[in-house]
Amino acid sequence: MLYALKIAIRYLTASKAQTALLVLGVAVGVFIFVFMSALIGGLADFILSRTVGDISHVTIKAEDAEPAILISPEGHVLAVTEKGRMRTATLAEAATWIPLIEAVRGVVAVSPQITGAGFLTRGAQVAQVSVTGLEPGRESAILNLDGYMVEGAARLGSGLVVLGQRLADDLSLGLGQTLRLQSSGGVSTMLTLSGIFQTGNGMIDSSSVFVSLPTARTLFAMPQGVTRIEIKLADLNAADATALRIRGLTGLDVVPWTDGAEQLKEALNAQAQTGYFLKSFALITIVIGVASALLLSTYRRRPEIGIMRAMGAGRGFVVVVFVTQGALIGLLGGLMGAGLGYLALLPFPSREAFRPGTLPMDITQGSYGLAITLTVLGAILASILPARAAARVDPVTAISQ
Amino acid sequence: MSALVRVEGLVKTFGSGEAATRVLRGLSLTLQAGELTALLGPSGSGKSTLLTILGTLMKPTAGSHSMLGTDLVAADDRALTLFRNLHIGFVFQFHNLLPDFTALENVVFPTAVREGRETAAARTRGRELLARMGLAERIDFPTANLSGGQKQRVAVARALMNRPELVLADEPTGNLDRAAAMQVMALISEINRDEGTTFLISTHDEKIASLCRRQVVVGDGVVTG
Numbered sequence: 219m220l221y222a223l224k225i226a227i228r229y230l231t232a233s234k235a236q237t238a239l240l241v242l243g244v245a246v247g248v249f250i251f252v253f254m255s256a257l258i259g260g261l262a263d264f265i266l267s268r269t270v271g272d273i274s275h276v277t278i279k280a281e282d283a284e285p286a287i288l289i290s291p292e293g294h295v296l297a298v299t300e301k302g303r304m305r306t307a308t309l310a311e312a313a314t315w316i317p318l319i320e321a322v323r324g325v326v327a328v329s330p331q332i333t334g335a336g337f338l339t340r341g342a343q344v345a346q347v348s349v350t351g352l353e354p355g356r357e358s359a360i361l362n363l364d365g366y367m368v369e370g371a372a373r374l375g376s377g378l379v380v381l382g383q384r385l386a387d388d389l390s391l392g393l394g395q396t397l398r399l400q401s402s403g404g405v406s407t408m409l410t411l412s413g414i415f416q417t418g419n420g421m422i423d424s425s426s427v428f429v430s431l432p433t434a435r436t437l438f439a440m441p442q443g444v445t446r447i448e449i450k451l452a453d454l455n456a457a458d459a460t461a462l463r464i465r466g467l468t469g470l471d472v473v474p475w476t477d478g479a480e481q482l483k484e485a486l487n488a489q490a491q492t493g494y495f496l497k498s499f500a501l502i503t504i505v506i507g508v509a510s511a512l513l514l515s516t517y518r519r520r521p522e523i524g525i526m527r528a529m530g531a532g533r534g535f536v537v538v539v540f541v542t543q544g545a546l547i548g549l550l551g552g553l554m555g556a557g558l559g560y561l562a563l564l565p566f567p568s569r570e571a572f573r574p575g576t577l578p579m580d581i582t583q584g585s586y587g588l589a590i591t592l593t594v595l596g597a598i599l600a601s602i603l604p605a606r607a608a609a610r611v612d613p614v615t616a617i618s619q
Numbered sequence: 620m621s622a623l624v625r626v627e628g629l630v631k632t633f634g635s636g637e638a639a640t641r642v643l644r645g646l647s648l649t650l651q652a653g654e655l656t657a658l659l660g661p662s663g664s665g666k667s668t669l670l671t672i673l674g675t676l677m678k679p680t681a682g683s684h685s686m687l688g689t690d691l692v693a694a695d696d697r698a699l700t701l702f703r704n705l706h707i708g709f710v711f712q713f714h715n716l717l718p719d720f721t722a723l724e725n726v727v728f729p730t731a732v733r734e735g736r737e738t739a740a741a742r743t744r745g746r747e748l749l750a751r752m753g754l755a756e757r758i759d760f761p762t763a764n765l766s767g768g769q770k771q772r773v774a775v776a777r778a779l780m781n782r783p784e785l786v787l788a789d790e791p792t793g794n795l796d797r798a799a800a801m802q803v804m805a806l807i808s809e810i811n812r813d814e815g816t817t818f819l820i821s822t823h824d825e826k827i828a829s830l831c832r833r834q835v836v837v838g839d840g841v842v843t844g
Binding site for chain 2: 220221222224229232521522525526529530532535617
């Protein structure tokens with residue numbers, strides 16, 4: 219094996235220019251593979267972060283009261299309770315569950331919330347809004363309010379409200395101004411505008427207001443419990459498994475973000491498939507390039523192969539010499555291509571700093587190890603045909619050439 | 620002396636049907652251990668085919684072939700490859716060295732390919748052989764930088780590397796000038812005398828043949844003299 223390696227290296231170094239071109243060709247294929255991996259991976263992360271990055275990855279919703287019928291002993295219907303009509307569903311034991319949920323692997327933030335509809339009034343102007351009560355200190359746990367603030371602060375205290383830029387513009391609101399917020403249940407309170415945000419999401423920016431959890435309790439007459447618990451995960455793709463785990467732990471109605479996100483998943487899958495195709499073509503190019511170059515080498519070295527066979531080299535030895543050449547070409551090309559790919563990706567901003575108008579390349583998703591491994595395997599595969607052809611060389615014919 | 624190689628009724632036919640060409644037509648020959656034999660005959664007489672069969676690079680169409688008591692007709696490719704490596708050396712007309720290797724690397728090849736690496740012992744043996752061929756100063760030279768006579772001496776050294784019982788030389792001096800040819804023949808005679816290695820040398824050259832103790836003449840696929 220060691221001797222076959224020496225022969226293979228000697229053959230490769232004997233034709234330096236040819237070998238260099240071959241390695242370069244493989245490197246270009248690997249470069250494309252790495253570049254595509256970083257682009258497809260970065261793009262997928264970018265799309266996910268823009269679509270679901272600021273929403274709850276796993277949500278625990280209060281189950282509506284089940285419909286019930288009260289029947290007298292005589293069989294008469296005494297009362298009918300329709301689902302969701304009698305009261306706002308609540309998670310009464312939220313305080314008990316939160317520490318348990320926080321301990322679940324992969325959970326990075328938990329946000330108990332009270333949500334409901336309301337009307338924001340300033341003078342004669344009225345706007346229908348979606349009200350979310352957040353726990354002070356966890357304002358940016360799910361939606362990164364801190365990061366989106368354009369004026370003021372995201373801190374929610376007693377009597378404070380934070381709302382979107384478009385809503386503020388619609389109502390001509392400025393920081394420090396007072397406004398009235400009335401819940402759908404008719405409870406109203408005066409609040410001071412302490413912050414204005416702009417998420418880029420028109421729905422949120424024009425109709426969402428955030429208040430503290432105690433303020434929401436007052437508005438929605440909910441002295442204890444919450445209406446939902448939103449959970450953020452370290453890995454978006456772990457939402458289904460984590461939801462199952464939390465459901466098993468709490469017995470509550472736990473919904474992962476993937477529920478109802480089939481279109482997004484299909485789009486991401488289609489994008490991933492495109493990436494696989496492009497990477498496969500790059501690999502196929504490598505295999506064809508290595509195979510053709512080694513076939514040529516086999517033909518050129520037929521007399522030498524004949525001599526080796528005459529001197530006692532077995533067919534297996536000849537196969538190993540040519541397969542080793544393929545593996546070395548793959549390894550060198552793989553390392554060079556992966557290195558060039560890494561260097562080419564360095565100037566791109568990190569995934570945390572993607573800016574509009576730039577390619578969302580993610581240098582961490584270059585699949586460098588996979589690219590090198592697949593290239594070496596592909597090159598070995600490509601060299602088997604030439605190696606077998608070399609092993610079949612008839613020494614008598616080859617020596618007489 | 621005892622019989623080292625024995626072939627009887629050797630037939631070799633190339634092609635089939637109307638295009639079939641019978642090169643050997645029942646050739647029989649015995650080589651005794653330690654012989655220095657010249658194989659003479661006109662072109663197309665079957666000399667090279669006989670050497671190829673004796674070198675286990677080709678099997679006869681019919682007939683028997685044994686060496687050191689081993690039936691080489693029945694052996695498979697793997698067994699023949701090992702047998703060839705251990706017991707038979709080759710010297711070709713055009714030296715047929717590996718062009719990308721040095722003189723020493725060429726000489727140690729037959730041992731290294733069997734052992735899987737170039738051992739220190741093999742390199743020592745290779746250096747000794749090259750020194751004996753008068754190439755001590757050319758050991759690490761790429762073979763491309765050697766003269767024709769030097770290349771052929773490297774080829775002789777390579778043929779002797781594994782201490783084979785039989786060395787087959789197909790026109791070993793055919794591509795050399797007279798001085799170089801005589802130098803190579805002198806080395807072959809010396810090794811035959813000192814080490815008892817059996818040589819079968821195919822040649823057209825009567826002068827070269829006269830340096831061998833035995834002459835075998837092949838004509839029309841059989842031994843004629």
